[in-house]
Amino acid sequence: MDFEFTQDQLSLRDAVARWVEKGFGFERRHALAKAGGATRAVYGELAELGLAGLAVPEAHGGLGFGPVEAMVVMEELGRGLVNAPYAPGALVAPALLAAAPPALQAAWLPKIADASALVVLAHQEPRSRYRLNHVETTARAGAGGGHVLSGRKIVVPAGDEADAFIVPARLAGAVDDEAGIGLFLVERKNAQVRGYPTHDGARAADVVLNDSPGTLIAAEGFAAMEAAVDVGIAAQCAEAVGLMDQYLRITVDYMNTRKQFGVPIASFQALRHRIADIKMQVELGRSMSYFASLTLGRERAQRRRAISQTRVQLGQSMRFVGQQCTQLHGGIGVTDEYLGSHYFKRLTVLETSFGDTLHHLGEVSARMQDTAGVFA
Amino acid sequence: MDLNFTAEELEFRSGIRQWVAENLPKDISDKVHQAQRLSRDDLQRWAKILGKKGWLGWGWPQAFGGPGWSAVQKHLFEEECALAGAPRVVPFGPVMVAPVIMAFGSPEQHKRFLPGIASGEVWWSQGYSEPGAGSDLAGLKTRAERRGDKYIVNGQKTWTTLGQYGEWIFCLVRTSTEGKPQTGISFLLIDMKSPGITVRPIIMLDGEHEVNEVFFDNVEVPAENLIGEENKGWTYAKHLLSHERTNIADVNRAKRELERLKRIAKAEGLWDDQRFRDQIALLEVDVVALEMMVLRVLSAEKSGKNSLDVAGLLKIRGSEIQQRYTELMMLAGGPATRAYVHEAMEAGWQGDHVGAAHSASLASHYFNYRKTTIYGGSNEVQRNIVAQTVLGS
Numbered sequence: 217m218d219f220e221f222t223q224d225q226l227s228l229r230d231a232v233a234r235w236v237e238k239g240f241g242f243e244r245r246h247a248l249a250k251a252g253g254a255t256r257a258v259y260g261e262l263a264e265l266g267l268a269g270l271a272v273p274e275a276h277g278g279l280g281f282g283p284v285e286a287m288v289v290m291e292e293l294g295r296g297l298v299n300a301p302y303a304p305g306a307l308v309a310p311a312l313l314a315a316a317p318p319a320l321q322a323a324w325l326p327k328i329a330d331a332s333a334l335v336v337l338a339h340q341e342p343r344s345r346y347r348l349n350h351v352e353t354t355a356r357a358g359a360g361g362g363h364v365l366s367g368r369k370i371v372v373p374a375g376d377e378a379d380a381f382i383v384p385a386r387l388a389g390a391v392d393d394e395a396g397i398g399l400f401l402v403e404r405k406n407a408q409v410r411g412y413p414t415h416d417g418a419r420a421a422d423v424v425l426n427d428s429p430g431t432l433i434a435a436e437g438f439a440a441m442e443a444a445v446d447v448g449i450a451a452q453c454a455e456a457v458g459l460m461d462q463y464l465r466i467t468v469d470y471m472n473t474r475k476q477f478g479v480p481i482a483s484f485q486a487l488r489h490r491i492a493d494i495k496m497q498v499e500l501g502r503s504m505s506y507f508a509s510l511t512l513g514r515e516r517a518q519r520r521r522a523i524s525q526t527r528v529q530l531g532q533s534m535r536f537v538g539q540q541c542t543q544l545h546g547g548i549g550v551t552d553e554y555l556g557s558h559y560f561k562r563l564t565v566l567e568t569s570f571g572d573t574l575h576h577l578g579e580v581s582a583r584m585q586d587t588a589g590v591f592a
Numbered sequence: 593m594d595l596n597f598t599a600e601e602l603e604f605r606s607g608i609r610q611w612v613a614e615n616l617p618k619d620i621s622d623k624v625h626q627a628q629r630l631s632r633d634d635l636q637r638w639a640k641i642l643g644k645k646g647w648l649g650w651g652w653p654q655a656f657g658g659p660g661w662s663a664v665q666k667h668l669f670e671e672e673c674a675l676a677g678a679p680r681v682v683p684f685g686p687v688m689v690a691p692v693i694m695a696f697g698s699p700e701q702h703k704r705f706l707p708g709i710a711s712g713e714v715w716w717s718q719g720y721s722e723p724g725a726g727s728d729l730a731g732l733k734t735r736a737e738r739r740g741d742k743y744i745v746n747g748q749k750t751w752t753t754l755g756q757y758g759e760w761i762f763c764l765v766r767t768s769t770e771g772k773p774q775t776g777i778s779f780l781l782i783d784m785k786s787p788g789i790t791v792r793p794i795i796m797l798d799g800e801h802e803v804n805e806v807f808f809d810n811v812e813v814p815a816e817n818l819i820g821e822e823n824k825g826w827t828y829a830k831h832l833l834s835h836e837r838t839n840i841a842d843v844n845r846a847k848r849e850l851e852r853l854k855r856i857a858k859a860e861g862l863w864d865d866q867r868f869r870d871q872i873a874l875l876e877v878d879v880v881a882l883e884m885m886v887l888r889v890l891s892a893e894k895s896g897k898n899s900l901d902v903a904g905l906l907k908i909r910g911s912e913i914q915q916r917y918t919e920l921m922m923l924a925g926g927p928a929t930r931a932y933v934h935e936a937m938e939a940g941w942q943g944d945h946v947g948a949a950h951s952a953s954l955a956s957h958y959f960n961y962r963k964t965t966i967y968g969g970s971n972e973v974q975r976n977i978v979a980q981t982v983l984g985s
Contacts, residue, residue: 217594217595217596217597217598217601217664217887217890217891217894218593218594218891218894218895219593219887219888219891219892220593220891220895221593225593284593464982468982468983468984471983472983472984472985480985482983482985483985485976488975488976488979488980488983489972489975489976489979491978491979491982491983492904492908492974492975492976492978492979492982493975495905495978495979495982496905496908496909496978499885499902499905500881500882500885500909503881503884503885503887503888504880504881504884506593506595506884506888507595507880507881507884509593510593510594510595511595525876525877525880525881528873528874528877529877529880529881577870577873577874577877578870580873580876580877581866581869581870581872581873584854584869584872584873584876586851586854586855587847587851588847588850588851588876588879588880589847589879589880589883590595590880590883590884590887
């Protein structure tokens with residue numbers, strides 16, 4: 217048992233932090249968000265640091281790093297409020313493609329590794345909410361041995377900046393069956409894409425498929441999708457830790473500077489206790505973020521339980537830290553010009569991808585055993 | 593980064609598990625698992641079994657006859673004991689006063705006091721709080737006046753846990769009123785059989801005699817019972833408080849009690865009640881998060897960097913969780929928990945239970961556990977400390 221980072225991991229953290237410090241200040245971030253949240257160029261800059269290929273196997277031109285490195289990068293991206301689609305493009309997509317036939321991997325993974333392609337998971341549907349097994353989109357054999365897909369996917373991250381989507385579509389079975397869900401790669405040119413900005417200064421899109429050609433990744437793709445989503449959740453939790461840690465720092469600075477009644481507001485005990493409660497939520501969140509990243513390799517039932525336990529903790533932490541850090545700023549905290557409110561919005565929006573707190577509480581509840589604990 | 597214990601650590605754990613299975617008396621673990629009342633004899637019997645093995649001072653270095661375990665090994669030992677249903681070791685001797693005696697006592701004091709603590713023969717109590725000195729402990733007034741080779745002690749201590757069994761008591765006493773309140777405090781070991789000491793019970797809200805008031809009326813204490821230097825007691829006491837960092841979270845016991853909560857919920861037909869079950873699930877998340885936080889502290893200690901200053905957080909969270917599981921157990925017990933039958937909490941009681949037998953102690957424990965956010969530095973004081981660290985002002 218050891219929670220120390222290696223020297224290489226610390227260097228990775230430094231590299232991301234330096235890039236944020238030099239190239240991704242709040243002014244730039246704010247301007248990007250105001251302009252509609254397009255960040256493909258930012259994603260390209262991250263690729264120059266080698267980050268796009270972080271999780272891509274070395275054989276396909278990537279670094280072949282694991283969950284801890286991903287966690288380190290995500291934490292720093294969170295701290296820097298970086299709104300590029302890093303987790304969807306660089307972490308979730310390679311995890312999905314691990315289930316693909318070798319030729320398809322060889323066609324796409326090198327392009328993912330150098331960011332010449334942005335590939336994202338398009339799994340949510342108007343009626344699916346957070347259930348991965350609820351897939352109404354259909355796939356059937358098309359001309360020439362391929363498949364064609366029909367259906368609608370919503371809130372696809374950076375959807376109108378992506379080059380291709382990985383789409384779960386039903387080959388067989390009822391609408392909620394885990395069996396019969398195929399995974400397909402659909403190029404953007406074959407789909408109708410309607411993009412829009414999101415509250416956290418980024419972009420998403422609805423993707424409409426109408427007999428759209430798709431390349432089969434796996435005919436029974438549910439397990440692969442679930443595992444990739446868990447990679448995404450662990451990444452998101454690490455990002456949340458970075459966001460919370462930095463929002464706490466910003467708030468501490470503010471409280472030590474802002475004066476009311478002739479003294480810094482940091483001197484008031486009601487506010488000091490709030491800071492202690494925020495620190496508690498940040499550290500519980502960080503502890504569980506470690507837990508999620510370090511349990512990604514466990515067998516399915518254990519992994520899913522750990523991921524949902526983590527998301528319940530992070531959901532509570534994000535909500536509390538976001539709301540309370542905003543509150544401690546007073547009026548300035550609820551303005552657009554102040555960076556704090558953008559941390560708050562990102563923390564809020566994060567909850568609605570891959571399942572909110574109540575969804576994951578339901579998962580924890582359903583998966584409870586007689587014993588509990590980190591090693592249960 | 594690696595979540596798993598090393599092969600050596602796992603081997604260590606299975607050794608402990610086996611020893612505990614072979615040596616923890618079943619009548620005692622049954623009482624613990626069923627939350628029945630533990631007697632002085634139960635507590636001391638287990639202490640002496642540990643003492644005979646050399647593990648009552650499980651945190652002690654080898655130089656003082658302890659096992660010299662690492663922070664991780666200590667944690668694993670505590671976990672195995674807790675999960676097997678061992679009673680909590682009464683900490684005042686082996687966990688609290690012994691490290692102070694080791695660090696600041698003389699060789700003569702080592703020889704005189706440590707063996708009785710290590711074996712579990714001598715019952716120690718703690719004399720810190722006073723009626724006028726709770727959170728503001730440095731405001732203590734119990735006076736120790738030096739007269740020749742003796743101190744004359746006058747004053748009153750309170751909240752002395754299990755002081756009714758105490759043979760010795762370690763006290764913070766005022767030896768000077770000069771300067772800041774913290775600078776005039778000394779650390780004194782007092783034989784509780786000394787003339788002038790009166791112990792009076794305080795009955796708590798659950799009807800139990802767990803704590804006491806201790807009065808000192810011209811009690812003569814040999815000067816050789818002073819630890820270290822006069823007026824340095826506050827420093828020694830702080831050493832004591834900083835000594836136990838992870839134990840205070842008591843996450844291992846929380847894991848055991850979470851299991852018990854699930855058993856009670858099942859017996860009460862609540863396991864399939866989604867509203868209730870979700871409350872257990874939330875608590876389970878809290879327990880796992882606390883365990884991860886404890887493991888992070890252990891890892892920091894193991895690496896020698898010790899950079900993780902979250903002791904205050906561990907105390908706050910651990911105590912809140914303790915209160916929450918007693919609360920959920922009481923709610924699970926339902927209307928039967930309203931009955932207060934003092935004898936029904938004894939093992940082997942033959943009377944008619946109101947509702948299921950497990951209901952007898954649930955409300956009492958809920959009431960009793962309100963103490964956890966108050967003692968050991970109230971959670972509000974802990975928040976002050978955490979805020980000081982975070983704000984740096």
